[in-house]
Amino acid sequence: MRRARRSLPAAILAVTLTVVVAGCGLISSSGNLRNGTLPGGDTPLAGADITVTSKAFTEQVVLGKITATYLAAAGADVTDMTGAPGAASSRQAQLRGETDVQWEYTGTGWVVYHERTESLSDPHELWTRVHDIELADNNLVWLPPSTLNNTYAFAASQGTAQRLGVSSLSDVAKLPVAERTFCIDDEFFSRSDGFLPMLKAYGIPFDTANGIPQGNVTRMDSGVIYTSTEAGKPCNFGMVFSTDGRIPNLNLKVLDDDRKYFLPYSGSVVIRKSVLDEHPAIEKLMAPISSKLNDDVMRELNGRVDIDGEDPADVAFDWLVEAGLVEPT
Template sequence: MNRQLRRSAPLTALAAALVAVLAGCGLISSTGTLHPAASVDGQRPLAGVDVTVTSKDFTEQVILGKITGIYLGALGANIRDMTGAPGSASARQAELKGEADIQWEYTGTAWQVYHHETETVSDPQQLWQKVHDVELADNDLVWLPPSHFNNTYAFAASQQVAQRLGVKTLSDVAALPANERTFCINDEFFSRADGFLPMLKAYGIPFDTPGGVPQGNVTRMDSGVVYTSTAKGNPCNFGMVYTTDGRIPNLNLQVLVDDKKFFLPYNGSVVVRHDFLDAHPQIAPLMAAVSDKLTDDVMQDLNGRVDIKGEDPADVAYDWLVSAGLVKAAD
């Protein structure tokens, strides 16, 4: 909710209910609002520069888009807010067509989804470099150096289950008796080329065998239900999670180490059109100040404030920028 507006109680309640419904799916639409802010040193290196910021329409992306818009606006830019673009491809297409200048993306998404590469590159820096090079050559997009958060796939267990079974890694899971290897996953993850079945193979766990993972040990469900089911330890000991999801700390889940490095890194990176960056090279060091402060723990907290507490992404983005010392309140 915009801090500058006072709303009636019925409207506030309705808005909160809508946010709760959307947040339960891990999706939140952009409100189109950006809090006014000022640079901490009073400098405005982007004064008069027109910047169109876009993002996909799920929680983390909208938060990152709001962070970018508020931050660059505080540095003097004229911001056009296109965060929360509907459909997973809309934000990317906007940038490819020159309709947007800057957005956040994930290295694993670009490597596998956009460029259809099947090689697993487990080193985050190496993967970023490969993505940087192919995106610049093929699409004239510049991937700025990656942040420290990695929104990749993982498996988690409740603290009680992890302690009872003595597991900290996926190799530990592979060593368990078959009756304890029970999993909750969503349909997409089951069938992905980098998903459940190849993961089992990588860890030497045969699927659909009595001594491996019988089909009855795998429950497919909506992603949101996976988290609560895993927290309860019923019907599964282990659930698929996204590593920056705010429900991990909220439900006190323990993420298991992918010790064979099966899952592709999905580090967040700022992506800028090449011609726009050439015209405004100061964007790179300015956005590096943001990227350097974003970690898995930070993103879990920010995502949780929206998905669990029902806060507005613009509020969350503004509060974090102030707390991180990147902007201050506007005069």
């Protein structure tokens, strides 16, 4: 059976870094892929050469390692280019045909890559629209998405949620003014799909005595928001990313976006059409991975890396084994 290629050695990394600075090429993330086999030993991708990439933040690296490990277990000769620096580099590499497979988010495809402003709250509709545009414009296939949704959300500590009796953003809108206190970062405050439009969607006027006075909003670094929310000061409600590992670690309660304000950022495997045409088994192989991934799973996996300090390759392999998708060799 073909094995996964190791991540690039140091000498090649030095050369690659020079290329990155020049504006093209990618650097793979640290850590080697762990070898496994599919249950039953099938190798539907024997003879396939596939390059997997990802962006550099934790969730993307974990998803990339899951994909690279699984495709290698299915017999592919995989080049691991996960952890590409900068959000644009992995995208551009795939558009240039230098890489084959990566995970993306439907909201990113809609807003960032195609600059669409129409708000679509239905995850399937958004995926369909992005899928059709990407296939027509870029010959990229967005496979059916998972239910993991890495979007903005608001959370409270369990104690705060119980004290105030809130489980949704509509509940927050009904609270006394003094209890409507928020921690957010500067970007979210100024985004066209961020804080101020959210307040409007929930019927809460900003900078008014009976709505949200400016003193009720504290702007801070996004990393500090989680601990401030857990402490319940200076805010009852903090902006979070819905799949962040700090949510379970700090036992935060994510509030339901019951008016469906936030755009879905559903995770989807994106593959070059020519590669999928040559190796159609990839779509069937990736389906069970997408079906098993959700917000709770990603919070746990992200937390194992960011909080427990585990290697993303180990986290990915362990999850594949636990999910019954890969057997150790």
